[in-house]
Amino acid sequence: MKLLTLNFLTCARKACKTSAASFPLHPREAELEQVELDMNPQFIRNVLPRVEWEAMRSISQELGLPSLPDTAPGPEELADAEGGPTQILKDLHTLLMETTIASGKLLCANCGHEYAIKEGIANFLLPSHLV
Amino acid sequence: MAMLPTPLTSHVSYDQVYEPAEDSYLLLDTLSSGTETAFLRAHFSGHPSVPLVLEVGTGSGVVLAFITAHAEHVLGRSDVVTLGTDLNIFACGAASVTVVDAVEATQSMPSSEAREDTIPKPGSGVFLDTLKMDLASSCRPNIVDILIFNPPYVPTEHLPTAHTEESSTQTTFDRDSHLLSFSYAGGTDGMEVTNRLLSQLPSILSPDRGVAYVLLCAQNRPEEVKSRIREWEGGWCAETVGGSGKKAGWEKLSIIRIWKGV
Numbered sequence: 001m002k003l004l005t006l007n008f009l010t011c012a013r014k015a016c017k018t019s020a021a022s023f024p025l026h027p028r029e030a031e032l033e034q035v036e037l038d039m040n041p042q043f044i045r046n047v048l049p050r051v052e053w054e055a056m057r058s059i060s061q062e063l064g065l066p067s068l069p070d071t072a073p074g075p076e077e078l079a080d081a082e083g084g085p086t087q088i089l090k091d092l093h094t095l096l097m098e099t100t101i102a103s104g105k106l107l108c109a110n111c112g113h114e115y116a117i118k119e120g121i122a123n124f125l126l127p128s129h130l131v
Numbered sequence: 132m133a134m135l136p137t138p139l140t141s142h143v144s145y146d147q148v149y150e151p152a153e154d155s156y157l158l159l160d161t162l163s164s165g166t167e168t169a170f171l172r173a174h175f176s177g178h179p180s181v182p183l184v185l186e187v188g189t190g191s192g193v194v195l196a197f198i199t200a201h202a203e204h205v206l207g208r209s210d211v212v213t214l215g216t217d218l219n220i221f222a223c224g225a226a227s228v229t230v231v232d233a234v235e236a237t238q239s240m241p242s243s244e245a246r247e248d249t250i251p252k253p254g255s256g257v258f259l260d261t262l263k264m265d266l267a268s269s270c271r272p273n274i275v276d277i278l279i280f281n282p283p284y285v286p287t288e289h290l291p292t293a294h295t296e297e298s299s300t301q302t303t304f305d306r307d308s309h310l311l312s313f314s315y316a317g318g319t320d321g322m323e324v325t326n327r328l329l330s331q332l333p334s335i336l337s338p339d340r341g342v343a344y345v346l347l348c349a350q351n352r353p354e355e356v357k358s359r360i361r362e363w364e365g366g367w368c369a370e371t372v373g374g375s376g377k378k379a380g381w382e383k384l385s386i387i388r389i390w391k392g393v
Contacts, residue, residue, distance in 0.1 A: 005259045008183065008214065012268040023271060038238075043257050046181045046210040050274075097257075115269075121223045122262050124216075124269040125293060 001122050004096040006059055007051050011108035012124045021110040024055035027063055030104035039093045041085045045078050060095060135163050135204060138196035138233035147221040147307045149190035149314035153375060154281050154346050154384055158194045161373030161386045162205055172207030174340060181210045182276040187266050187328065189215035190314055192226025194279055196233035203254025211256035216264035218293055219310045223261040230258045266328050267335045275335050278343040280328055283314055286321040286350050321351050332389065343389040353385050360389055368392045
C-alpha cells in the first residue's frame, strides 16, 4: 500500500469520522518496501494541493523516514529553470508513490482499532460488534 | 470512434472472483461513449487539483483498469488518481494486477499505433491501491470525485454476511461460493447494497464536482431509484446514460449517472 493512499483514508467506524484524531491512521510495526515507478511530474504537482501536509509529515516521521519541510513546497520549488523536476519533486515521488507498506497495522488514534495490512493489502472490514 | 482496448483479466481466478460479464462491459462502453467523455471532460477540466476515482466492488478490476489506463481519453486528463475497494481479498489482489497490467500495456503501445485518429491518446492515470473494504467506509468524507459501482443487483432472499475471519472448518468450495455470492446477491429487489451505497453518496462524493455511475437491472426499478435521488436535499440529478438488452421498451441493464446540478 502506497503512502499516498493514507492521505485518503480514515477509520471505518462511523463514530470516528467526526473526530480529528481519526486522521491520519498511524502505521505500526510497518514493513516498508520500495517499489520503483515511473515519475509523473505533472501528477505530483497537481496532487500536492490534495495532500494533507501535516498528516503526511507525521506519517513520514512515525515511519522513520527523512523529515518533510514544515510546509508543502510551492510550484516554484518543484520545477527547475528549464521546467525539469527538482530534487524536492523527485523525493516526493519516492515518498508518496514508491514507498509502500508491505505489512503492518494502521491505528485509529480515536478508537484504538488497528487495521491489518498483509501482502500490501489493507483490511478495513470491521468485526461485527464495531459496525 | 475506435474501440479502446479492454483490459486483460486472464490471470484472475473466476472460482473466487466475479468474471467480467455484460454488466462490466456496459460500464466500459458507457464511460467511453461520446456523451459521457464529453460530460466528464467538461466537468473535470479547468481545475488544477487531480480528480480521485473510486471503484467500489472492483471484482476482477476490469472497469478500474479501463478508466485508469484510458484516463486521458475518458476524463480529458491523465493527472487522475484511482483507488478500488472489494470485500473479497482475492478480488483485491487480482484487480491490482489487472490495473497495473492495463496501464503498462497502454503506455507501451507503439507510437505508430497511437495515432490520434485510430486509437485515442494513451495517457494513463495513476493507480494507487485496492483495499479490502465495505463500500467506501474508510474513505475520508467527501473526497471522491468519480465513484463507479457495479453492485450485487440480483434479487435474493438473503444477503450474505461478511466474515472478518475465515472459518477453518469451511471447505475451499464453500469459501469460494460465499465470496462469489457477494458479487451478485442483492437482497430485496436486488437493492439492499445499492440503497446503502446511495444513502452514503452525499457524504462520499466531493461537494462541488462529485459524480457517481451506478449500474442497475430492470428488477431494481431504475425509474423509481432516479426519482428518489432527485428528491434528495441539495439538488441532485440522476439520468440514465447507458443501457443494454432492450426488451419491450425496458432495458435489462442500465447505468445511471448521479451528480449535483449547479
